[in-house]
Amino acid sequence: MPTSAATLPGVQQPLPLSAAGFSTIAGFLRQHAGIELNEDKQSLVQSRLRKHVVASGFGSYDQYVDHALRQQGSALITLVDALTTNKTAFFREADHFRFLETDWLPDACERTGLKRPLRIWSAGCSAGHEPYTLAMVLSEAAERTPGLAFEILATDLCTTVLRTAAAGIYSQVDVAPVPEALRRKYLLRSRSADDTRVAMGPELRAPLQFKRFNLVTDPYAFDAPFDLIMCRNVMIYFSNATREQVIAHMHDVMAPSAHLIVGHSESLSGIRTPLRYVAPTIYQRPLEIAS
Numbered sequence: 001m002p003t004s005a006a007t008l009p010g011v012q013q014p015l016p017l018s019a020a021g022f023s024t025i026a027g028f029l030r031q032h033a034g035i036e037l038n039e040d041k042q043s044l045v046q047s048r049l050r051k052h053v054v055a056s057g058f059g060s061y062d063q064y065v066d067h068a069l070r071q072q073g074s075a076l077i078t079l080v081d082a083l084t085t086n087k088t089a090f091f092r093e094a095d096h097f098r099f100l101e102t103d104w105l106p107d108a109c110e111r112t113g114l115k116r117p118l119r120i121w122s123a124g125c126s127a128g129h130e131p132y133t134l135a136m137v138l139s140e141a142a143e144r145t146p147g148l149a150f151e152i153l154a155t156d157l158c159t160t161v162l163r164t165a166a167a168g169i170y171s172q173v174d175v176a177p178v179p180e181a182l183r184r185k186y187l188l189r190s191r192s193a194d195d196t197r198v199a200m201g202p203e204l205r206a207p208l209q210f211k212r213f214n215l216v217t218d219p220y221a222f223d224a225p226f227d228l229i230m231c232r233n234v235m236i237y238f239s240n241a242t243r244e245q246v247i248a249h250m251h252d253v254m255a256p257s258a259h260l261i262v263g264h265s266e267s268l269s270g271i272r273t274p275l276r277y278v279a280p281t282i283y284q285r286p287l288e289i290a291s
């Protein structure tokens, strides 16, 4: 059985995270990232932090947390990265991408007259599977639609996943949900026969921009409004008050008639917002009629 540094005989085990230490982390994450950690997450937090605590040589989890919060810089980024949940997949919740093809695209093309690129924001993009899926779907549409151009801004709070997203290199298991025809068209195999990983092709990378953005604390200062925002499986960890605040900001940076898509287990019910319900998990900014 492999032996990790954390279980090596003779290696001092850090003292466990105390209730007070957990409450410090929970308070910080709530304030800094909007993420709510219930008390039943204490052992999860400890297991996520284990390798960092051991590597940094602190005698207890509480000392490590105190250090990260005081030091602010890279230790804090490591702490936030360790505590975000980044599960994602190519073509996740595939009916959303069908909706984009059948409803959103025709509507957005007609509304803009294709006089400018369509602007899309993948907010909480994790390791890039969602924005690359968007790039594939839109590249296919662009082939069928003369004049269609698009830009995708992909953002996340977690720097580790953003690095993977920007590198754009994935395992065969990761790309398994990508339809075979799209895999052949857009994904590049390694020159080395031993390396089975694939890279996202240049057509998918060109319209994409990756950036760190905190949905809860950063100013929503963008150059132009978005025609589509996908913010899926991100706000599930937020309180209703935080969700309402984030949705209000998003509303303000959406073009009239633009759509917001949230994850399958989410809804905006109970949230005050001018966005109108289109279908489960799909919302639209109303067209404002000038008086």
Ligand SMILES: C[S@@+](CC[C@H](N)C(=O)[O-])C[C@H]1O[C@@H](n2cnc3c(N)ncnc32)[C@H](O)[C@@H]1O
Pocket: 032, 033, 034, 035, 084, 085, 086, 087, 088, 089, 092, 123, 124, 125, 126, 127, 130, 155, 156, 157, 158, 161, 213, 214, 215, 216, 231, 232, 233, 234, 263
């Ligand atoms: C479960 S993943 C969802 C990824 C993708 N949208 C999907 O549905 O497959 C949630 C992502 O939200 C990010 N996140 C959590 N809180 C955030 C915040 N306050 N600002 C920006 N991103 C945040 C996490 O880092 C994580 O990568």
